Amino acid sequence: MKQEILSHLSPRYPWQDSFHWFDEIDSTNDRLRLMARQGAPHGTVLIADRQTGGHGRRGRSFLSPGGVGIYFSILLRPDCLPMDLMHLTCAAAVAMCDAVQAAAGFRPGIKWTNDLVYGKRKLGGILTELGFTPTGRVDYAIIGIGINCCQQLADFDPEIRDIAGSLSMVAEGPIDRAKVAAAMMEALHRMSLGLLREKEAILSAYRADCITLGREISLVRGDEIRHGTALSVDAEGALVVRFPDGSVEAVNSGEVSVRGMYGYI
Numbered sequence: 001m002k003q004e005i006l007s008h009l010s011p012r013y014p015w016q017d018s019f020h021w022f023d024e025i026d027s028t029n030d031r032l033r034l035m036a037r038q039g040a041p042h043g044t045v046l047i048a049d050r051q052t053g054g055h056g057r058r059g060r061s062f063l064s065p066g067g068v069g070i071y072f073s074i075l076l077r078p079d080c081l082p083m084d085l086m087h088l089t090c091a092a093a094v095a096m097c098d099a100v101q102a103a104a105g106f107r108p109g110i111k112w113t114n115d116l117v118y119g120k121r122k123l124g125g126i127l128t129e130l131g132f133t134p135t136g137r138v139d140y141a142i143i144g145i146g147i148n149c150c151q152q153l154a155d156f157d158p159e160i161r162d163i164a165g166s167l168s169m170v171a172e173g174p175i176d177r178a179k180v181a182a183a184m185m186e187a188l189h190r191m192s193l194g195l196l197r198e199k200e201a202i203l204s205a206y207r208a209d210c211i212t213l214g215r216e217i218s219l220v221r222g223d224e225i226r227h228g229t230a231l232s233v234d235a236e237g238a239l240v241v242r243f244p245d246g247s248v249e250a251v252n253s254g255e256v257s258v259r260g261m262y263g264y265i
């Protein structure tokens with residue numbers, strides 16, 4: 001698989017030597033964090049066929065069976081402050097839409113902030129994390145991405161069968177995982193080049209792909225559930241929501257559900 005992925009990369013891709021393939025791993029994000037602390041270079045990529053401890057946001061597990069998905073993490077070392085990377089997940093999400101479009105022939109949408117979706121189904125998710133230097137600058141950023149590639153409906157557990165999807169279910173044809181993985185590497189490399197300088201362009205592209213905008217949403221924070229309308233995504237990647245009392249807030253934390261998706265009615 002490693003050779004197949006390499007064969008799809010352009011000769012100009014600069015990080016071939018920092019690409020590591022695993023048949024099985026606990027979590028590509030967890031392993032890459034250890035490698036980052038030991039000095040792994042900018043551009044290091046880990047890809048696994050399956051994960052035994054894949055996880056998403058809020059400590060949720062991310063099912064990572066072998067032979068059907070891509071479990072991917074990339075290490076970046078931008079020289080900046082943490083506040084300069086508020087848009088990192090947005091930038092990664094747009095890069096993933098570019099990669100899927102290039103390799104599978106359709107463009108998914110983004111459910112704010114970090115879900116790749118098509119129709120009502122989640123195709124994948126993104127988990128970003130930062131490490132800091134003793135002076136509070138960014139030491140490393142890890143972008144972890146899981147994408148369902150080849151599953152058919154029956155492959156998903158009954159509890160998620162109505163809300164999960166894969167690239168092959170949308171493309172209605174076989175998906176070449178090596179091609180998708182290479183497209184992800186290329187798209188994230190391109191994204192890294194403009195990450196600090198092209199923030200506004202990245203956020204405009206994100207808004208265009210974000211299916212949450214204009215929709216009714218519910219926002220869950222602890223025991224509190226509030227309903228509202230998603231208006232925009234601001235310059236930091238926060239979701240701007242109008243609530244029924246007319247107040248408008250930029251929300252950055254909490255679980256956002258979109259009416260009509262994932263069972264939220």
Ligand code: BTN
Nearest residue numbers: 027029054055056057125144146
């Ligand atoms: C989410 O849906 O909340 C994010 C899921 C992120 C999963 C990916 S798979 C590769 C990397 N390793 C992990 O343990 N998580 C991320």
